[in-house]
Amino acid sequence: MFKLYGFPVSNYYNMVKLALLHKGLAFEEIIMRPSQEQDYLSKSPMGKIPCLQTPDGFISETNVILDFLDEAYPDKALLPKEHFARAKVRELSKSIELYVELVARQLYRGIFFGETLSEELKIKVRPELEKGVAALKCLLQFSPYAAGAQLTQADLMLYYTANLADMVAKRAYGIDLATEVEGLRDWQQMMDNNPLVQQVNRDRDQALKSLAG
């Protein structure tokens, strides 16, 4: 059985958890925060979550874990079969990660964890976020899924990125991503209705509640 290391509040953790649930693969959740302890670094070299323990060893980095799961367990595929279509899903997923998630993440501490958010950082991030969102608009299909007719890795990456990026955009800049990106709201509602997404979100909300004490 797989072991998934991490914490249900983590958006990257939830992407992998959703993939495991979607594929119907058995897994145990090892609940832990990111860690720089030597023992964890031997599993996840940057100390980040998630990390997946497989019968052959440990894998870190969400997109790599998602690729592994799809290659090793092709049922309920999260990548199309045809090479060009696969590349387009990966292009979209990578763009979501690099140009929206990692950009918005610069403001997470200020927006979600009560740290001081400097005007300087807000001014720096805004054009980066706008550029990333514009790039996504070029790639997103919403027909009905992010990259076409099939649920793919890109939907998982987008779902657990867009909610946080939207909060960042609203609170820092008064920008509503659902208004900016045509089709985002309907797609989000479709994803919200997926029972497995609801399961992941219930666990996330429970974990958030216990954090709030």
Ligand SMILES: N[C@@H](CCC(=O)N[C@@H](CS)C(=O)NCC(=O)O)C(=O)O
């Ligand atoms: N590139 C990593 C990013 C994962 C990540 O940033 N996870 C966060 C939690 S959501 C984390 O572990 N942060 C601690 C750190 O950056 O040291 C992946 O794709 O899995």
